Amino acid sequence: MRWFVRNFKWVMLVSGLLTLTMVQAAFAPQAALRSTFGESLEGPLAEIVVRNWGALIALVGAMLIYGAFQPAVRGLVLVVVGLSKATFIALVLTYGTQYLGTLATPVVVDTVMIVLFMVYLAASGRADTAA
Numbered sequence: 001m002r003w004f005v006r007n008f009k010w011v012m013l014v015s016g017l018l019t020l021t022m023v024q025a026a027f028a029p030q031a032a033l034r035s036t037f038g039e040s041l042e043g044p045l046a047e048i049v050v051r052n053w054g055a056l057i058a059l060v061g062a063m064l065i066y067g068a069f070q071p072a073v074r075g076l077v078l079v080v081v082g083l084s085k086a087t088f089i090a091l092v093l094t095y096g097t098q099y100l101g102t103l104a105t106p107v108v109v110d111t112v113m114i115v116l117f118m119v120y121l122a123a124s125g126r127a128d129t130a131a
Helices: 002-006 008-027 029-037 044-069 071-095 097-124
Strands: none
Touching: 002 008, 002 097, 008 029, 008 044, 008 071, 008 097, 029 044, 029 097, 044 071, 071 097
């Protein structure tokens, strides 16, 4: 387990880079919606909401990358990112089951990330200080 904790920076770095790819939605919202959900939303409100969604997800990815190199903030970053990813999964499973075909990969990858984050927090003893 010590090896896992010592090398967790790489898990955070890969997770952050994967999450950061959603920055596409901030710049090309319709393309991001089509590639993620297989559909698009139209209108100015959709442009605002989807661009903001992409920016927020990109910030979460940037937090993971920052936390990979700053162990002092890892606990907080992992809790915030884990809650964000768990919220996404819960929303998909509750309201978006029709999108499970296109969202299966992100749901599975995010679930794996959450499990890895929880294992790290438990193994490193940072779960108490982050909550």
